[in-house]
Amino acid sequence: MNKFLTIFLVFLLLIFTDCKSINSTINITQKQVRQEIIIRTASDNKNRIIRIQFPNEIILKNNSFLNRDFLTINYNYNNIPLNRNLNLGLFTKANGKLKRIRNNKKKVLPSKESLNFIFYSRHFVDSTKSTQQQFQTYIEKMLAENKDTLHIGTVAEFKQKHTALFEKLTKGDSISIQFLDGKKLGERITVPVEW
Numbered sequence: 001m002n003k004f005l006t007i008f009l010v011f012l013l014l015i016f017t018d019c020k021s022i023n024s025t026i027n028i029t030q031k032q033v034r035q036e037i038i039i040r041t042a043s044d045n046k047n048r049i050i051r052i053q054f055p056n057e058i059i060l061k062n063n064s065f066l067n068r069d070f071l072t073i074n075y076n077y078n079n080i081p082l083n084r085n086l087n088l089g090l091f092t093k094a095n096g097k098l099k100r101i102r103n104n105k106k107k108v109l110p111s112k113e114s115l116n117f118i119f120y121s122r123h124f125v126d127s128t129k130s131t132q133q134q135f136q137t138y139i140e141k142m143l144a145e146n147k148d149t150l151h152i153g154t155v156a157e158f159k160q161k162h163t164a165l166f167e168k169l170t171k172g173d174s175i176s177i178q179f180l181d182g183k184k185l186g187e188r189i190t191v192p193v194e195w
Contacts, residue, residue: 025064026109028177030194033057033118035098036151037158039138046143048127049135053089053120054155056195058175061114068109069180075121076190078172089120106180121193123169134162155195170195 035055042050062068075088091098098118109115125131132139142150152158159166176190 025062026068026177026179026189027059027061027063028175028189028191029059029061030175030191031057031059032155032195034154035118035120036153037155038120038149039135039152040149041139041142043148046148047139048132049125049139050127052123052125052169054123054158054170054195055118055120056155056193057116057118059114059116060109060177062109062111065111067111070107070109071105071178071180071185072103073117073119074176074178075119075193076174076176077121077123078174079169080124087122089122091118091120092116093118119175121170121173125169131165134165159195166195 033055037055038053039049040051040053042048058073060070073088073090088103090101090103092101093099093116101117107115125135138150138152142148155166170193173193174190175193176188178188179186181187
């Protein structure tokens, strides 16, 4: 009877730990950050903004008793073709500074712990007059300072000033994380981006 009880308890333990999907053991949350948005002009036309990068933070919490390995954090753009990868600037924060990390390198999410990442999405801005006029004061500043990039304030500030443009660039976007199953690709978790 003692042997049966031990086997039964081990079986129950396996059911409640290993047999859960990664989706139920990993929590993904996002929060706004104080890092500033970065805009860039075209190399052939300094009077036109071609790219805007929005910063955000993603927090991965591992609720299981096992370490979870993952490979990449991808930003899925709803307004561009799937085969066109704009990549993602991925960073960790150390001593108040951002440190770039390789997104395609294996990362370990320890048991019962969290990892925080700052990411910068990269959105192409169309060249229509109505869109480019929204950036006119920034372009003037960039020309005066002879710069091709400029930090222009937080996401919250941009959303307030340029609501329609922000919605156009980010509506329907998502983040996906590719977990590993040993050395093979495992489950992928996808969540909507929260700004």
